[in-house]
Amino acid sequence: MIKMQPFLGQKTSSRRKRINAVLLWILIPTLLWSLLTLEQRSLYQPDRTSYNDPGIALSHSPLKQKIQNIYFQTRDGIKINGWYVSPQSGKSTIVFAHGNGGNQGDRLDVLSAFTERGYGFLSFDYQGYGSSEGTASEAGLYKDMEAASLYLDAQGIPIQRQIAMGESLGSGVVVDVATRIPYQAVILYASFTSTPSVASALRDKNGWGWLSFLPLNVIMQQHFDSLSKMQRVTSPVLIIHGDHDEMMPLSMPKALFARALNRHKKLLIIPGAGHNSVFQMGQSRILQTLDSFLSELTQKTTSRLPE
8 A cells, every 4th residue: 555645835835834833832921921011001101200319309299287198008018108188177088099190299388278278188199209119000099088087087187078189090099999899989090991991092093993803801901990880989089181182082071971970970071181280280270179069068968967
């Protein structure tokens, strides 16, 4: 019996398939690792700051005598650095979760604006930011915010007198924590629905439609999915956004506003403001709106009390 030998072309084709399979086993994990590294670096940018050490910013500030430099711990023992200014009589205290770039030293103008109006203010740096220990992660940031609120509660500022305020990435932190902690009110500015949604919006805006095959919800590990959580936030909500936000389209805060179940809610649009200028351009309106927002809330609460 004559044994048939495979054609040379068949040998080459089989070898090529094996090589392609090996390449796929190498390239796919490498691509995923690269994407996850890019996600981490894009999402958390503690070095994008004027002061790597926020203490230097504090030492140059006219508020340095007014601000207490404090430390508190998360429930898993990570030491977090914060700045605290106590409230004037009858005023609430802001618990502030900042955005993804820089540290609390880059937000002294926000602290100054609220404290000049009599509000208490607690800012803090996330894990891996400023003088805080640890490494930033979605779960870690939630723990940082919870620890800040519990610190205030231990200092005699109960949750019912705390206003959780989140800037950009911090808005996602605030929404998550507010599903478990019933704050007096929640303020979100330059907010977004989820990080995969932001990535998708930026992809389309920058003409990267050819990347639309990537399943961002699957690939991205950190979602900050505020849209799905918003209906579990029981606190009154004030949402502030610039109509020229180049990062988060106006449809995002509108979607969050629609999902908010508390009847005491307000959406404030700052004309001409971009993503990083919404507070600076809208500062006066934001503070006035917050004052009236809380005043209306107090009146509603009082009117419901039995005579």
